[in-house]
Amino acid sequence: MTAPRPAAPRSSPRAPRSSPRRARRGRRPGAPLLAAGAFALALSAACIERGYPLAGSGRVELRADVAGPLFAADTLDAAGRPVLPRQSPWRTEVSLKLTEANEPAYGAYVEVRVTPSEALALRPAESAEGDGASCGVKDGAFRCTAGTQGYARFTAASEGDWSGEARLVVAWADRTEELPITVLPAGLPEDATNFALIAGGLGESDRVLATYVPLTCTIGPLPDDLGATWRPGAIRSREARVRASPPQNAPGVVEHAPVIIESLHSEAALSLAPDCRERTTRLRVLLGATGESPPFTLCFSDLGGEVRLAVSSGQKALEPSPSLTVDPEPRLLRVRALRSVVTAGTPGDLFEVSAYNAERVRIAVPVDLDVGDDRVIALGEASVTLRGEDSEATIIQGVAVAPGTTALRVTPRLLASPECSSEPITVVAPEPAVVAPEPEPEPGDEEGSP
Numbered sequence: 001m002t003a004p005r006p007a008a009p010r011s012s013p014r015a016p017r018s019s020p021r022r023a024r025r026g027r028r029p030g031a032p033l034l035a036a037g038a039f040a041l042a043l044s045a046a047c048i049e050r051g052y053p054l055a056g057s058g059r060v061e062l063r064a065d066v067a068g069p070l071f072a073a074d075t076l077d078a079a080g081r082p083v084l085p086r087q088s089p090w091r092t093e094v095s096l097k098l099t100e101a102n103e104p105a106y107g108a109y110v111e112v113r114v115t116p117s118e119a120l121a122l123r124p125a126e127s128a129e130g131d132g133a134s135c136g137v138k139d140g141a142f143r144c145t146a147g148t149q150g151y152a153r154f155t156a157a158s159e160g161d162w163s164g165e166a167r168l169v170v171a172w173a174d175r176t177e178e179l180p181i182t183v184l185p186a187g188l189p190e191d192a193t194n195f196a197l198i199a200g201g202l203g204e205s206d207r208v209l210a211t212y213v214p215l216t217c218t219i220g221p222l223p224d225d226l227g228a229t230w231r232p233g234a235i236r237s238r239e240a241r242v243r244a245s246p247p248q249n250a251p252g253v254v255e256h257a258p259v260i261i262e263s264l265h266s267e268a269a270l271s272l273a274p275d276c277r278e279r280t281t282r283l284r285v286l287l288g289a290t291g292e293s294p295p296f297t298l299c300f301s302d303l304g305g306e307v308r309l310a311v312s313s314g315q316k317a318l319e320p321s322p323s324l325t326v327d328p329e330p331r332l333l334r335v336r337a338l339r340s341v342v343t344a345g346t347p348g349d350l351f352e353v354s355a356y357n358a359e360r361v362r363i364a365v366p367v368d369l370d371v372g373d374d375r376v377i378a379l380g381e382a383s384v385t386l387r388g389e390d391s392e393a394t395i396i397q398g399v400a401v402a403p404g405t406t407a408l409r410v411t412p413r414l415l416a417s418p419e420c421s422s423e424p425i426t427v428v429a430p431e432p433a434v435v436a437p438e439p440e441p442e443p444g445d446e447e448g449s450p
Contacts, residue, residue, distance in 0.1 A: 051145045054108040056173030058100045064156070064179060066092035068250055070120075071314075072163045074186035074258040074284075082159060085286070087186050087256045091157035093125050094168065094179070096144050104150025106132070110172040111141045112154065119166035119183060125153035144170075158183050186258050187314020191247040194291075197261070197311050197322045199240040199298060206324040208236060208300055210365075212412045217420035218334045222360055226331040229267070229301045229358045235276040236300045236329070242285060242311060243292040254291040258284055259313040267301040268309075268326070287313075302329035302358050328363045330355040335410050335422040342377075342400040343430050350377065351396040351408045351422055355386050364388040366413035369396060376404035376427050383413055400427040 054060070066089045073082035073090070082090075096112075098105040112135075114120045122142045124135050133147030135154035144152040156168060163185040170177045188195060202208065213234065214227065242261065246254040261283045263269055269279035276299035285293040300307070304326035311318040336352045355365040366385045371377050379398045386394045396408060408422040 051107045051109045054098055054105055054110050054146075054172040055100060056175060058098060058105055058108060058172065060110055060170050060172065060177045061097040061099075062168065062170060062177060062179040063095045063097075064092045064181065065094070069182035069184045069189070070156075070158045071186050071253070072158050072161050072183050074161070076161060080160070085256045087258070088252060091155055092181070093127075093153055093155050096146070096152045096154075096170065098146040098150045098152070104148065105146050106148050106150060107145065108172075109143050109145040110170050111143055113142065113169050113171070114156070115167045115169055116162075118160060118162050119158075119164065120156045120168075120181065121159045123155040123157060125155055127153070156181065161186070185314050187312070188244055188257050188259075188316040189247060189250070189253060190315040192244050192254065192316055193247075194243065194245040195311075195313070195316050195318060196244075197240060197242055197309065197318060199238045199322075199324075201238045202324060208238065208304070208324060208326040210304075210327040210329045210412075211236065212330065212415060212418065214302070215330050215412070215418050216332055217418065218332055219336055219423055220334075222332065222334070222356060226356065226358045226360055229303050230276075230279075230299075231302065232277070233275065236302075236326070237271075237274065237276050238298045238300075239274070239295050240298050241293050241295055242287070242313075244287060244313070244316070245291055252289075254287050255289045257287045257313055259287060259293060259311065260284055261296070262310040264308040264310055264321070265305055267303045267305050268307040269299040269301075271297040271299050273297065300326045302331070304328035304357075328357045328365075330363060330365050330412075331358050332356040332360075333365075333367075333410060333418075333420040335408055335420045337408070337423040337425050338395075339425060340423065341426050341428060344400050344402055344427050345430060347399040348397065349395045350398045350425060352393050353384075353386055353396060353408075353410055354393050362387070362389045362393070367410050368413050368415075370409045370411075371398075372406040372409065373404055374406075375402055376406040377401060377425065379408075400425075403427050403429045 070092060071087045071090050073086055075083045077083055098108050098110065100108065112122060114122065131147035131149060133145060133152040135144040135152055144154060146152050163183045166181045166183055168179040168181060214231065242259045244254055261270055263281045269276065269281055270283040271279045274297055276297055279299050283296060285296060287293050306323065307326050308321045308323045310321055334354050338349055338352055353367065354362050357363050364385055364387060366383065368383045369379055369381065371379060377398045378401050379396065384394060405424045405426045407424045410420045411417065
């Protein structure tokens, strides 16, 4: 018989079981700990800059979308920005292709600058590729990063009035690649054609005739004031336009091309108003899509003269300068009789005729001559051009034919009015010849000598 096993003391540990115990599961971290970890990962990703500098063995190819030149701005506002509308093209998108070992250099970046710096402004391209490519300012430099296909795009724009030869310079490692871009001054390029100023109402002689509307008459001294040289509401004017044809390879460059018209004469001005109320000596107009400007007005004072205009646009200028003759507008016609009484049968100087402008200066004016009764006085000529300030006054000669009274009538050539008349001249018959009496014979002459 087996003796009973003694009981273990209560204070001693329980003997381990012969069967293995299942391991206890680890405790999962709490939600706050997960959120903190995710934030740390995001923060570390944001601190890591995407991309890498293109290696010196890499290559860069540049291509501008606009094959021809760009145009500078014509005018700038107070903030230095171009005033719209403006001539196109004034900007172009530029493509960069970055490769390494003939493979797209995805993520590689290069720096782009402009020489001179004021020539062009660099901006991100308006159309995003969506393949990771980007261009923009980074650390004070304009940086372009290639997308998955190795391309990046940006915009080069003329945003000032600078013109000349600019260069886009792409730099990486110790290498550079350049793309020249020509920026022309705003206006017509050299290869534009048919550049001309067209003015109406001039005729083949390019002449502005006098209207004789303000002409008045006198037989006495000149008044102190003959009126303003620019008569409000009655300024002589002609409507004009500028036009040009674009180059065949760039049909759109004439639209919004600025043209500058300048008056080179003090008595000619330019205006956008048909009545010439507001005038200037320098006018800027923009050509339309067809190459023609809106109408503007050539304005002329009553003093007239040989007017020259300067017309230029970009690389084009009208040579020789357009010119036209503006006849002075006579304000006063003075017709004086030099004699009040003339004996019939006597030829001589009978009348003096002079024309004056608004400044009381004698001017040359063509006039027609007539007398009230050609049976009394016969003139030597039917028309004459009155002499100007540089010579003596015009004297009209005639012959007193028969007794009577008549006056000289003067009108602008080929016009019936206004008509100016002189004081009348009276022609009198010559006094009868006095017959001298025969001398009386001397005494002794009646009888013959012994």
